Amino acid sequence: MPHFADRLATACRTKGNSLCVGLDPRWDLLPLDLRQRHDDGKLNGVAHACEEFCLRVLDLVAPLVPVVKPQSAFFEACGPAGMSALQRILAKARQLQLITILDGKRNDIAATATAYAEAALSAVKVNDKLLSVWGADSLTVNPYLGRDAVEPFITCARRSQGGLFVLVRTSNPGAGLFQDLRCESSGSTKPLYQLVGEAVAVWSDENLAECGFGDVGAVVGATHPDELAQLRQMLPRVVFLVPGYGAQGGSAADTAAAFRADGLGAIVNSSRGIIASFAPQETDWPDAVVNATKAAITDLASATPMGQLAKFV
């Protein structure tokens, strides 16, 4: 299998864009008809509604976008049945040739980090058998625990030609509490998020793909366009996963600096802007999902170098 960044680049060129559809299924935002059909007063019903909804969304968006990002929290919130749904959604995304980012923001040390990483990305070894668990192409990870906590994730990702996206500058309003602290480094001071970004660049450069990007990406929010532009300058070979576009307030123009001139290098996520682009009682919600996806692609293509990708289609 090719390097993760090359697979990502191929998928983006094939679809002519680099939009990622975030699968964050929330009961209150699901189509009403679907809720009524599955409601059994228990978590199993919620899990089944989330699953049917996400599988349908995959069918709708697979012809349009290269990447999807299931958010682990919403599946965990449905209990074990939600985790079965997550497993089937990831499997279907693979069948549809979508690149998957499991958004788990996982972090731990040593054998525990390995357990998370093997489960998400490669396989768990049981006696002499290798068993796939969640089967994602990539995983989001939190860097606070340091070098030896991130390395087991890198090792597993490389074993399966997968990728990671390390949180660098997140899109929430309070992100700066720690991420913006100015830290001493080689005689000067820099914000913490830049030092995390520099660590990501070292990891990423260890394994560059033909397209020029590495397999350890960075999460950088669209809601901080200046920081985004600075980080792109500092980390020219790191793929950025950009949340915060759309419902969280980031505009297409705010994401422009994340891209390399040829349109590669950034994956822009939209979750609510697509999967909650309709009122729950609307029965033609699949049209709304398709239209919102197409509108986001047009919006991003017109305001960013992502427009360059359309010529490959």
Add this chain to the structure above:
Amino acid sequence: MPHFADRLATACRTKGNSLCVGLDPRWDLLPLDLRQRHDDGKLNGVAHACEEFCLRVLDLVAPLVPVVKPQSAFFEACGPAGMSALQRILAKARQLQLITILDGKRNDIAATATAYAEAALSAVKVNDKLLSVWGADSLTVNPYLGRDAVEPFITCARRSQGGLFVLVRTSNPGAGLFQDLRCESSGSTKPLYQLVGEAVAVWSDENLAECGFGDVGAVVGATHPDELAQLRQMLPRVVFLVPGYGAQGGSAADTAAAFRADGLGAIVNSSRGIIASFAPQETDWPDAVVNATKAAITDLASATPMGQLAKFV
């Protein structure tokens, strides 16, 4: 239900110690007999073996210790069946009056953080019903995303009289990469972990229990005893969850500074030192688990203020 810190204090006084048994079930370390009985070449067999093992460990340690800490990673690594096992293990721990810490190191923003927190600690609202998912008393969380990312966890914890343990100074050798960076703060510089600790103290002080501790604790590794002592001075009303004792190299004396003089304020975790205290082929492994638990209690009681708790039994 009483405040989380009071429930914890009562449990520690009832058992006369504050040892936490970490439930990190790893296939390769499980008793051989149990592995052979459940091995079906699939993840379901692994999940069933982990479940039988952990349920047995709960029966063995419930008369001895106040707290258990299931590690989410090892259950996730068994797929959906592993998550069902986790659910039943947490339920049984509750029945046995054990305080539970779900070790998930979760982190995200806004509605996603709420989804993690409701699932772990309180309940998910579906129409007008509140449905419990994992049902833990407390959860470990990672602070990198900042204030508004931690607050949904705090809100949910308070709704259910639960608690949180925020990663401050972790026990791994590479923890210092970011946690030890000196950061500017009010005209001087401090290591990042101390600034995270100060934020935890503010959250903790918002809701103090009768015992004098708050409901937002801190994870501080035993492998850095000087930092541990400093943090205890700085954060006198924050409960510390102390990993790193035993198999990771921290001694009982290394944990001493984590305690308040009356023996409260610190929960010391041991995972492998207890649940892998035997060779897999040993059939009398339950005796090994009980003996290792008793030995850890004796070790900690002799070298730390935890010994004060024995007088309540």
